[in-house]
Amino acid sequence: MKLDFDKLGGLVPAVIQDHSSGRVLMLGFMNEEAFRQTVETGFATFYSRSRNKLWMKGETSGHRLVVKEISTDCDRDTVLVRVEPLGAGVCHEGYRSCFFRTFQQGEWVITEERSYDPSQTYGGLK
Amino acid sequence: MKLDFDKLGGLVPAVIQDHSSGRVLMLGFMNEEAFRQTVETGFATFYSRSRNKLWMKGETSGHRLVVKEISTDCDRDTVLVRVEPLGAGVCHEGYRSCFFRTFQQGEWVITEERSYDPSQTYGGLK
Numbered sequence: 001m002k003l004d005f006d007k008l009g010g011l012v013p014a015v016i017q018d019h020s021s022g023r024v025l026m027l028g029f030m031n032e033e034a035f036r037q038t039v040e041t042g043f044a045t046f047y048s049r050s051r052n053k054l055w056m057k058g059e060t061s062g063h064r065l066v067v068k069e070i071s072t073d074c075d076r077d078t079v080l081v082r083v084e085p086l087g088a089g090v091c092h093e094g095y096r097s098c099f100f101r102t103f104q105q106g107e108w109v110i111t112e113e114r115s116y117d118p119s120q121t122y123g124g125l126k
Numbered sequence: 127m128k129l130d131f132d133k134l135g136g137l138v139p140a141v142i143q144d145h146s147s148g149r150v151l152m153l154g155f156m157n158e159e160a161f162r163q164t165v166e167t168g169f170a171t172f173y174s175r176s177r178n179k180l181w182m183k184g185e186t187s188g189h190r191l192v193v194k195e196i197s198t199d200c201d202r203d204t205v206l207v208r209v210e211p212l213g214a215g216v217c218h219e220g221y222r223s224c225f226f227r228t229f230q231q232g233e234w235v236i237t238e239e240r241s242y243d244p245s246q247t248y249g250g251l252k
Binding site: 017069074076 | 127133139147148149153165175182195196197198199200201204207215216218219221224225226227228229233234237250
């Protein structure tokens with residue numbers, strides 16, 4: 001049984017969840033090679049659609065994602081990766097999770113505090 | 127601030143998480159109308175890529191997803207919907223979560239028990 005990369009042009013969405021808190025941290029995309037590298041290295045690796053290349057999460061920031069468990073869904077077209085996140089936060093904007101905005105009365109509201117200063121980690125890079 | 131539906135041809139991935147257990151239950155896709163209906167009805171509604179139409183999860187099975195909170199990520203191209211799932215399971219194959227297979231030594235292994243009999247819920251339908 002293999003993952004189905006065909007439904008999304010060679011990619012599967014990869015949901016990244018903190019294995020201890022259960023918090024959903026981010027969503028990335030993996031192609032077959034990113035999935036293989038994730039399994040082989042034990043660090044979550046994605047395919048960047050904008051840069052058209054593989055990237056290991058944390059290669060710039062050090063905030064790597066140590067893989068604890070990988071699941072797939074009934075259609076085998078999505079993976080759920082439970083991880084131990086290294087560093088102060090997964091999001092490049094300075095938050096523990098990329099999902100730091102909540103929908104309230106028709107608006108997206110920032111509902112958590114920054115856990116680190118991204119300018120110290122990423123410098124002038126965005 | 128609006129969601130960015132452009133990166134994926136009018137869709138955003140929607141991660142569905144059980145708000146009490148923290149378990150990730152499924153991943154669907156929403157277009158702008160599905161997102162609007164999700165907000166307005168309070169039940170998670172998706173866009174089916176294969177059937178090319180909106181579907182409210184649970185319209186056949188009764189296993190609706192009651193929306194508790196909606197978040198978006200830093201890029202505003204993914205939503206995380208925390209729900210109370212109604213019924214015995216979210217997955218049409220009879221499991222609480224669609225993510226019932228885990229990767230172990232290179233194989234996808236079913237790692238949980240069925241929570242209901244799908245033939246009683248979906249009849250002969252798949």
